[in-house]
């Protein structure tokens with residue numbers, strides 16, 4: 001039987017864990033399928049940005065992609081849930097959430113849009129990189145122009161936290177930070193080190209203001225072409241490789257403080273009090289997006305996290 | 312009658328293009344002023360700029376198609392003898408029509424799928440963005456067809472006048 | 479193999495006069511049909527190829543170029559350059575190069591630059607005893623200079639394709655641009671001296687005239703400072719800088735120089751929109767083509783092929799330059815950028831060469847292509863203005879092209895020439 005090749009695209013650079021987990025998937029899948037299923041990685045965004053890759057997978061012009069979970073929200077609004085501010089306290093909660101019934105449900109919601117969710121990787125929690133001062137409390141953000149994504153969610157969170165949300169194309173953001181067009185950028189921890197943000201920003205704060213999941217999605221058109229046995233192998237190997245990446249990411253987050261400080265960045269985490277203060281400030285965001293996400297779904301998701309914390 | 316309609320469409324497109332290029336410049340200029348002077352950057356400027364830009368490019372491509380001033384390399388084809396050149400140009404224009412047809416057909420195939428998503432910031436259905444492809448294909452196709460018809464008429468006229476001269 | 483036949487289809491139709499947009503589109507359709515790929519790629523990638531914030535800078539920089547040439551700004555620059563170096567032997571030809579450099583620092587479009595410099599200087603060089611072939615070839619250098627000295631549309635497209643910062647790329651162009659400009663001026667001096675071009679020297683240098691023309695053109699000459707200074711100072715992004723440039727040059731042309739009236743504006747707007755559309759629609763079609771070649775694994779094939787020949791950095795650079803120069807003979811810089819840059823990226827990482835260095839090598843090679851037949855847009859425009867056959871201009875451009883290749887060699891050997899200025903703003 002001929003070897004079947006699955007092309008998987010990502011905007012991630014080879015240095016990132018997100019890319020590494022695709023390499024892992026490559027080897028796990030090759031092993032499980034006895035070499036009959038092969039993964040070819042197209043990294044560095046050569047196949048376009050997240051939105052374009054999602055479209056391409058839906059149209060069947062691309063096989064597979066790892067994308068930011070929040071970028072799926074224009075087609076499945078419930079994906080906003082994962083990225084609501086201060087939803088998770090830590091990686092363990094996020095992992096339990098994604099691997100639990102809610103994560104499963106989100107993948108089920110993808111199916112009618114011609115996408116199949118294979119598993120969850122992560123870009124980790126968002127933090128703030130800036131050149132003005134360390135962020136230790138909400139007041140520190142006052143008057144700071146922070147580059148944010150051109151989405152209502154990111155704009156809203158940044159503004160509620162107290163900063164001036166400044167939308168800017170990613171292509172211009174790093175230069176903007178260096179030249180002072182913006183005072184800071186918010187980005188996930190997974191990116192800070194490989195993007196060499198330490199060269200252009202003085203302060204890094206682990207605000208952990210929201211979690212950016214990175215689901216691996218496959219074109220349903222393609223997925224349906226595989227035999228049930230192959231489908232099972234693809235899903236299992238994908239989930240396994242991505243879970244590995246999420247665990248690695250949690251460890252890397254802890255390690256990165258030392259790595260960054262070595263490069264001269266002042267890194268700080270929030271005190272529990274500041275964390276709670278930011279959580280309080282961004283409560284309104286839940287109200288704002290409640291109807292978009294669906295009240296029932298939101299309550300169910302919140303209840304699930306509540307039950308995790310009780311354990 | 313047909314020519315009048317085609318002229319009117321062209322005129323309308325020209326007005327749209329002028330307006331769009333002004334609006335694009337104005338929006339981005341406004342964004343700088345709001346961010347730098349007033350510290351209140353608008354959230355919609357980038358997305359609206361991109362949206363207008365796409366339509367402007369498609370519309371100008373239509374204008375350029377009618378004028379036959381697309382970027383192209385003409386010197387080799389100009390070396391061909393007249394009759395052969397006419398045949399070749401007609402053939403290649405028919406192929407161009409074929410590509411316009413693909414733009415229309417494939418544009419409509421993907422339309423329902425992409426239209427189910429909205430742009431993240433302004434909430435404009437992605438259908439409005441992708442509609443530019445079939446619309447562009449249709450308008451370019453119409454003007455290419457016009458060029459083909461015109462060139463055939465010219466060719467026939469020229470041949471008949473040449474025959475008269477010989478007589 | 480599939481891609482090879484696709485390239486042949488493309489070249490066949492392109493060389494036989496089909497508009498590039500359609501020859502790309504047809505070649506891509508052919509690739510989809512022959513390679514059993516979904517045709518939806520065409521509709522989707524056409525749109526995505528145009529949908530980029532970075533590309534929004536193009537209408538801005540094209541507008542700046544058109545406002546300059548029609549608003550009397552470029553003529554004032556010519557006057558200033560003339561009073562600066564016009565008194566040398568072959569002065570007017572050196573003025574042409576210098577004007578190209580200054581214009582290049584303001585406008586982003588090579589074709590607009592060539593046209594602007596040509597319409598003013600070809601007639602006046604003719605009056606002053608320069609043969610048309612020579613003067614049109616010199617005017618043609620405005621194109622490459624405009625591409626290399628920022629702002630530059632090819633650099634914008636490059637940065638979008640390679641994921642580099644536009645601004646860094648801009649800064650990288652200053653030293654190579656100035657090097658080319660000055661060596662071309664020296665070349666003009668020697669050619670004019672040897673062949674006796676130009677009038678017997680009656681034109682003398684005068685401080686008064688220099689100060690007068692400087693005053694008259696200062697608002698124009700300051701434009702690069704505003705554009706580049708605004709980005710360095712963190713006031714605006716590169717795309718926004720284009721719009722600031724438009725507003726600024728409009729104010730100068732309408733209110734200060736009073737050479738553009740409100741009634742002329744609609745025409746300038748439409749011309750600029752069309753120029754933008756012509757460029758971007760090809761970028762869109764080329765991006766379909768590029769998407770397919772990446773899916774088909776062409777970048778890895780090329781990387782393995784070149785690394786298979788040698789692992790020596792300089793040998794690889796030599797091969798790379800040869801490939802680019804040959805490509806530049808027939809393919810325009812923007813198209814080449816969309817198609818070749820994604821293919822070069824794996825090679826660049828495998829060799830560990832600085833991306834900015836490769837970018838300058840690329841832009842320089844392809845800019846030389848503007849002056850080489852059979853397809854060179856600066857050559858076309860310049861010969862058309864001078865009303866002479868393109869071959870005559872091309873023949874006279876040979877020493878110019880050789881000079882540029884000499885500079886290209888230096889840029890290859892010494893990465894610092896490209897990297898020094900960008901490193902200053904870190």
Ligand code: NA
Pocket residue numbers: 581582583584585586587623624625626627628629630
């Ligand atoms: Na320039």
Ligand code: NA
Pocket residue numbers: 806807808809846847848849850851852853854
């Ligand atoms: Na050429």
